[in-house]
Amino acid sequence: MAGAxxxxxxxxxxxxxxxxxxxxxxxxxxxxxxxxWTGHRAGQHLDVRLTAxxxxxxxxxxxxxxxxxxxxxxxxxxxxxxxVSPYLxxxxxxGDRLELRGPIGGYFVWGVEDGGPVLLVAGxxxxxxxxxxxxxxxxxxxxVPMRLLYSSHSLEQVIYRDELERLAxxxxxxxxxxxxTREQPAGWTGYSRRIDNELLGEVAWPASESATVFVxxxxxxxxxxxxxxxxxxxxxxxxxxxxxxxxxx
Amino acid sequence: MTGFVSRGFKGRRRSGGPEGRVPPGQYxxxxxxxxxxxxxxxxxxxxxxxxxxxxxEPVSWSxxxxxxxxxxxxxxxxxxxxxxxKLDSVWEGVRVDTLLEAVEHDAAYLTAFCDGGYTTNLPIxxxxxGKAWVAFGFDGEPLEPEHGGPARLLVPHLYFWKSAxxxxxxxxxxxxxxxxxxxxxxxxxxDPWLEQRYWGD
Numbered sequence: 062m063a064g065a066x067x068x069x070x071x072x073x074x075x076x077x078x079x080x081x082x083x084x085x086x087x088x089x090x091x092x093x094x095x096x097x098w099t100g101h102r103a104g105q106h107l108d109v110r111l112t113a114x115x116x117x118x119x120x121x122x123x124x125x126x127x128x129x130x131x132x133x134x135x136x137x138x139x140x141x142x143x144x145v146s147p148y149l150x151x152x153x154x155x156g157d158r159l160e161l162r163g164p165i166g167g168y169f170v171w172g173v174e175d176g177g178p179v180l181l182v183a184g185x186x187x188x189x190x191x192x193x194x195x196x197x198x199x200x201x202x203x204x205v206p207m208r209l210l211y212s213s214h215s216l217e218q219v220i221y222r223d224e225l226e227r228l229a230x231x232x233x234x235x236x237x238x239x240x241x242t243r244e245q246p247a248g249w250t251g252y253s254r255r256i257d258n259e260l261l262g263e264v265a266w267p268a269s270e271s272a273t274v275f276v277x278x279x280x281x282x283x284x285x286x287x288x289x290x291x292x293x294x295x296x297x298x299x300x301x302x303x304x305x306x307x308x309x310x
Numbered sequence: 311m312t313g314f315v316s317r318g319f320k321g322r323r324r325s326g327g328p329e330g331r332v333p334p335g336q337y338x339x340x341x342x343x344x345x346x347x348x349x350x351x352x353x354x355x356x357x358x359x360x361x362x363x364x365x366x367e368p369v370s371w372s373x374x375x376x377x378x379x380x381x382x383x384x385x386x387x388x389x390x391x392x393x394x395x396k397l398d399s400v401w402e403g404v405r406v407d408t409l410l411e412a413v414e415h416d417a418a419y420l421t422a423f424c425d426g427g428y429t430t431n432l433p434i435x436x437x438x439x440g441k442a443w444v445a446f447g448f449d450g451e452p453l454e455p456e457h458g459g460p461a462r463l464l465v466p467h468l469y470f471w472k473s474a475x476x477x478x479x480x481x482x483x484x485x486x487x488x489x490x491x492x493x494x495x496x497x498x499x500x501d502p503w504l505e506q507r508y509w510g511d
């Protein structure tokens with residue numbers, strides 16, 4: 062069991078938006094300046110609290126996208142029926158402030174000292190906590206073998222596409238495999254279907270390599286990936302999952 | 311942080327819900343989101359058993375024996391630490407009181423243990439006097455594996471991670487021993503009305 066990274070009370074603190082980046086039409090990265098932030102581990106999340114003028118509040122959890130070495134960023138997907146994510150994606154801008162507390166979670170985390178190989182399996186915006194791990198590995202100049210299998214609807218919806226390409230091109234042991242499940246551009250050479258056991262068998266290391274696995278995505282995606290890896294002989298205890306349902310936002 | 315206002319945030323008051331039924335920081339959902347730390351176990355019923363150990367003698371029930379115990383249907387509100395609450399969820403299960411009656415013990419705490427290695431800790435007083443069940447039915451149907459079937463603990467007055475999925479038994483203890491999430495940053499008891507989400511809350 063991973064050691065826990067949080068000690069003492071996680072108090073609400075005010076953070077300022079240092080900048081935003083539109084990753085895709087539905088997804089935005091928000092860089093935050095939080096004076097009392099004590100650092101995080103790759104894979105952890107934080108809670109955001111919004112307060113309306115009449116005192117009404119809403120809280121949600123968001124995965125941290127940045128490497129521990131590189132400040133504090135969250136990446137948020139707008140859920141159309143959501144209450145908080147449309148505000149964060151469409152309304153929030155540089156200089157605004159919001160309340161947050163964290164970091165939270167001591168299990169879905171990875172650091173270079175944990176070694177590898179590491180298999181990351183992402184569905185849609187489930188890539189966010191996994192990106193923190195990829196960025197952490199790169200920032201630490203680690204050569205731990207790491208593979209990302211990333212399922213998106215279309216190329217336009219791939220979050221961090223250029224950065225992933227750049228990091229994979231370093232040739233330091235990071236490999237990135239995309240699958241586009243709904244729409245593929247002309248000449249697409251990656252996978253073109255939902256993750257199934259055959260696809261997992263092609264991308265994943267053999268079970269005998271004892272890879273550590275992190276899977277993040279919707280419930281159905283996570284079930285398909287985790288069940289598929291177990292069918293390939295992976296030890297269920299080596300597969301760590303994080304899911305987001307159709308609700309939230 | 312009184313006085314803080316998020317510029318331009320109005321909110322949808324989705325978390326409104328009936329007065330007094332939605333704990334602080336929660337919002338109401340009609341869905342039933344799934345959260346687990348690993349793959350879903352699939353234990354065949356003929357291999358399933360429920361065991362209470364740590365008392366005078368260990369006691370164990372096969373699935374058939376367990377299902378022959380008196381059970382009841384309860385309608386309860388559940389609250390997940392990830393912020394969703396689900397009101398009026400309907401469960402069928404065996405009271406933990408019924409199971410504990412079979413064991414001679416003077417334990418103050420227990421650890422629920424599960425397929426997949428998950429554990430969670432609870433004070434005995436949080437699972438007795440009709441406050442907790444080992445549930446095998448949801449909404450009139452057998453409990454699905456993704457929601458913890460064939461059976462899960464149901465402790466609705468605490469955050470839902472205490473309602474351990476795929477539960478296979480209870481280990482009685484004299485002292486409180488942090489379980490899986492309780493060792494990974496989450497609160498030792500988890501009362502949603504006190505917003506005991508994380509360590510130190």
